[in-house]
Amino acid sequence: MTEPAATLDITLQLARGAFRLDVDVQLPARGTSVVFGPSGCGKSTLLRAIAGLEPNTSGVLRIAGDCWQDVNTCLPAHRRAVGMVFQHSALLPHLSVHDNLRYGWSRAGAPAGVLDDWIERLELAPLLARQPESLSGGERQRVALARALACAPRLLLLDEPLSALDAPRRAEVLPFLETVRREATLPILYVTHAIDEVARLADHLVLMEQGKVLLSGPALDLLNRPELPLALRDDAGVVLEAHVVERDPHGLLTLRTTAGILYAQGPEHGPGTTMRVRILARDVSLALQRHDDSSLLNLLQATLMELHGLPGGQVQVRMDAGGTPLLARISQRSVERLRLQPGMSLWAQIKAIALLV
Numbered sequence: 001m002t003e004p005a006a007t008l009d010i011t012l013q014l015a016r017g018a019f020r021l022d023v024d025v026q027l028p029a030r031g032t033s034v035v036f037g038p039s040g041c042g043k044s045t046l047l048r049a050i051a052g053l054e055p056n057t058s059g060v061l062r063i064a065g066d067c068w069q070d071v072n073t074c075l076p077a078h079r080r081a082v083g084m085v086f087q088h089s090a091l092l093p094h095l096s097v098h099d100n101l102r103y104g105w106s107r108a109g110a111p112a113g114v115l116d117d118w119i120e121r122l123e124l125a126p127l128l129a130r131q132p133e134s135l136s137g138g139e140r141q142r143v144a145l146a147r148a149l150a151c152a153p154r155l156l157l158l159d160e161p162l163s164a165l166d167a168p169r170r171a172e173v174l175p176f177l178e179t180v181r182r183e184a185t186l187p188i189l190y191v192t193h194a195i196d197e198v199a200r201l202a203d204h205l206v207l208m209e210q211g212k213v214l215l216s217g218p219a220l221d222l223l224n225r226p227e228l229p230l231a232l233r234d235d236a237g238v239v240l241e242a243h244v245v246e247r248d249p250h251g252l253l254t255l256r257t258t259a260g261i262l263y264a265q266g267p268e269h270g271p272g273t274t275m276r277v278r279i280l281a282r283d284v285s286l287a288l289q290r291h292d293d294s295s296l297l298n299l300l301q302a303t304l305m306e307l308h309g310l311p312g313g314q315v316q317v318r319m320d321a322g323g324t325p326l327l328a329r330i331s332q333r334s335v336e337r338l339r340l341q342p343g344m345s346l347w348a349q350i351k352a353i354a355l356l357v
Contacts, residue, residue: 006030008155008187012049012059012069021045021057021211029064031203032181032188034219036195042211043191047157050189051084052077063154064187083148084157087164089140091132091147098128101147108151115150121183122146122176138169142176149184156180158190162197175267177201195230196356199223199239199278224325226306226318231327236316237280238325242357244273252352259324263297264355275357281316283354284328287347288338298350302326304342307335319348 006029014021021042027033035043049057052068052075061069068075091100101124105115119125122142132140141161148156161177162170174197181188181201190201198205202219207228215222223230223239230236240262242255247268255262255277264277290299302319309315315335319326326348340346 006064007062008033008064008189009060009062010046010050012046012057012061014045014049014054014057016045016056019045019211021049023208023211023213025206025213025216027187027189027206027216028204029187030185032190032201033204033206034190034192034198034202035206035208036192036198036202037208037214039193041208043193043208044159045211046208047084047159047189047191050080050155051082051157052080066154081152081154082157083151083153083155085141085144085148085159085161087160089132089144091140091143093132095132096128097124097130097132097135097143100132100143101128101150104147105150108153110150110152114152115146118146118149121179136169136172137165138172141165141173145176145180149180154186156184156186156188158188160191160193162192162194174200195233195235196278199356200276226308226325226327232310232316234282235280236327236329237278237283238327239276239278240324242275242277244269244271244275246271253357255357257324259302259321259326260300262300262350262355263352264357265353266355266357278356279326279350280354280356281327281329283350284326285349286317286328286330286334286338286340287349288344290347291349294349295351296349297352298348298355300326300348300350302346302348304340304344304346306342307340319346321348 008027008029011024023046037043048054067073068080101115124146127139162173205219205222206216207214220239240257240259242257245254245256247253251265253264253266255264262277269275300321302321305320306318307315313332315330315332317328
């Protein structure tokens with residue numbers, strides 16, 4: 001028997017006034033593809049077009065070999081097996097949490113165990129009897145996420161689900177989104193303009209600009225490419241895959257990465273857990289020699305590859321640490337004082353509390 005195509009084939013066009021969506025991209029049919037770009041570039045419009053909510057969309061849409069749209073076919077929204085979560089949860093206010101979940105699950109005719117499974121994974125049991133108005137913003141988004149997954153969709157679309165939340169609520173929901181990323185067996189398209197969400201959630205990254213796909217590829221490859229616009233943002237940095245070695249009683253994680261051993265403050269993770277660590281360029285200082293007489297715990301030996309001048313007397317330094325990219329952002333005066341030049345051996349120094357895990 002021939003296996004279904006393991007891709008999402010998306011070739012869609014939509015004109016709306018002066019704006020035109022013109023996307024041609026192929027995405028993996030497993031894992032989380034994050035669609036990233038500035039406001040107004042067409043990210044949310046793309047998700048609505050995939051969901052069948054933009055009736056004037058033309059083109060071709062195939063989901064793991066099944067045709068949802070082409071010149072002869074256009075499935076209406078209710079026949080596209082899509083689960084969708086918006087910026088606001090859109091829960092039915094007159095129903096309890098449990099009844100909200102059962103409503104979508106029963107209408108979809110999903111298998112009996114799916115609903116209970118996602119209630120457990122997203123830790124919703126304590127909330128089931130409550131009304132939506134009594135929930136925090138983060139709790140409402142968790143319920144909306146479970147409602148979408150309980151329908152056993154073929155495709156999960158998340159349209160900036162954290163953008164309406166404050167920082168504490170975002171931090172509360174992100175681990176649950178990581179749970180979905182790890183444990184859901186369906187493709188996920190996740191729209192955001194927040195780089196920290198990209199770093200933590202993306203398996204595949206789609207960069208959009210003015211209605212078109214600028215670049216598409218494995219997330220860690222694109223995030224760490226120095227020539228991309230991402231590398232020149234104020235929050236520029238690199239994202240590394242890390243494996244937990246141990247966690248001490250004070251919450252300090254020892255992490256093994258391809259750049260070397262790193263120490264970071266973080267939540268409790270057992271030895272062997274794979275996670276991501278983000279190192280911001282602005283948190284990296286440079287030295288010509290190794291210094292063990294300071295509070296800086298993270299010391300990585302690296303080779304200077306390139307100096308890139310930035311406005312305001314700043315310089316972005318691109319380095320290679322054993323084949324792993326690193327960025328530092330320092331002043332022009334520091335460059336001159338250390339007489340930095342490509343090819344030099346340096347020590348990158350990073351505070352443990354500065355690493356984002």
